[in-house]
Amino acid sequence: MKNGQCCFCSKPVEEAGLDPCTLSIATNGEGNQSWPCHVACYLERLGDLPYGRELFED
Numbered sequence: 001m002k003n004g005q006c007c008f009c010s011k012p013v014e015e016a017g018l019d020p021c022t023l024s025i026a027t028n029g030e031g032n033q034s035w036p037c038h039v040a041c042y043l044e045r046l047g048d049l050p051y052g053r054e055l056f057e058d
């Protein structure tokens with residue numbers, strides 16, 4: 001994956017650790033899109049989900 005710009009903070013995403021991770025959105029219609037983002041930015045905005053957080057453990 002190429003370096004990109006974080007969709008949350010707009011700063012470049014380095015390839016380090018788990019970064020970049022990718023946020024993928026699929027709408028109920030045909031639309032889908034994905035953006036690179038920082039793990040830290042994503043975690044900060046992630047709700048209190050009962051599952052899925054293990055994805056971000058190094």
Ligand SMILES: [Zn+2]
Nearest residue numbers: 006009038041
């Ligand atoms: Zn970020």
